[in-house]
Amino acid sequence: MHYSEKIKVLFRLSFLYHRASLDPIYDVMKDDPRFDIYFSCEDEKERRFFFFTRSLKKEIHEKLRKEGLKVTEEKSGFDIVITGDTIRDVHLYGRTILAFVNHGTGIKNILYRNLKSQPDTKYIIFVEGPYRKRKIIEEGALLKNEVYVVGYPKLDPIFQGKLNREEILKRWNLDPGKKTILYAPTYKPTSIYALKDAIFEYTRDFNLIIKLHPYSWRGKYAPHSQHKIFEKRMEKYPHAVLVPPDEHNILPFIFVADTMITEASSTMFEFLAIGKHGIIYNLPYEKLRHHDGTPILGEDNREFLKNAFVHIDSPEELPAAIEKALNPDDEMVEAAERYRKELFYKLDGNASRRIVDKLFELYREGGHENIP
16 A cells, blocks of 8 residues: 555535534545545435425535535545445445444434444444444444544534634524524424424524424425424514525534524534533334334433433423523533533544544555445
8 A cells, every 4th residue: 555645535425414524524634635535415305296306416516516625426446435324325435444424413223223234334433422332332233333432523613613603693693682592303203393383482582593404304304394384484583593404504503502492303412512401302202113113212302311401391391491491500510511421522622633533544554444
């Protein structure tokens, strides 16, 4: 192996919203002369009229080119492939170091299900802390994979002080004199239908940011009704902002929010990591199942982050929950600190650097794998 040659790297985006997790790694690599970096995004699709699905690859690749990024449709020939999800046609990528940085580290089982569906593939998995590594092993998803605990690269820009609260609030025309609430439901299972009115009515004295999961806009994995519910209500509530679908990065909204509301979104992890307290809408864990009968959630969301976040069972509990989350008592603060120690490794803004260093080390050691 000739180390004088550039290391050819592909950032393989399944969907544009994965960039929030992968861009901090690119930011470390882009000024490093050792790396020759390319991007691709092939899975983004939009469904219309119930059955017609249209690929958005062409538009997305053009957008990436306009940003000055090198775009490719090639799959093989890369020394390192970095992905935010498991890859269905993984055999086409050939002999490479396949680095997996999960796009959302939450309480859903999908990560473990996807890994177990590819027992002959070896991913180099970078995780945010000891909890995730333990879960991968407990769920029987380790297989041929290697897991490295590095921290949370998605949050590096926050810990590096790159975000500006005043600029973000101004951009979205939000009142800097008010507290800000972020509503970040996932698409499945979701609290959208339970909170669709309460989320507006009980937040009138605050800024309200509604950031839907990207799937709630595309119509393929969730119905278009999920975004239409909020679009038709926006005119009545000037305190609210519905983040449009082309704004894929939730990081600025996590940063400016004083509290957040979700049910099972990975944003609860990110909010906890940056030292804030949120609200979790309880769901019937035992009833939430995939089509094959396995649980959708890997943790009971009625118990997860208990005592650190406020849990509610009905929309009417929102006002008191908001007050409590904005003014956490000592027990909540102590519980949150315990969870941070269990869930995260070194929230110091250097997780992306640790990933790049490990990938270079694996490359130097000849760590390419034959992908069947």
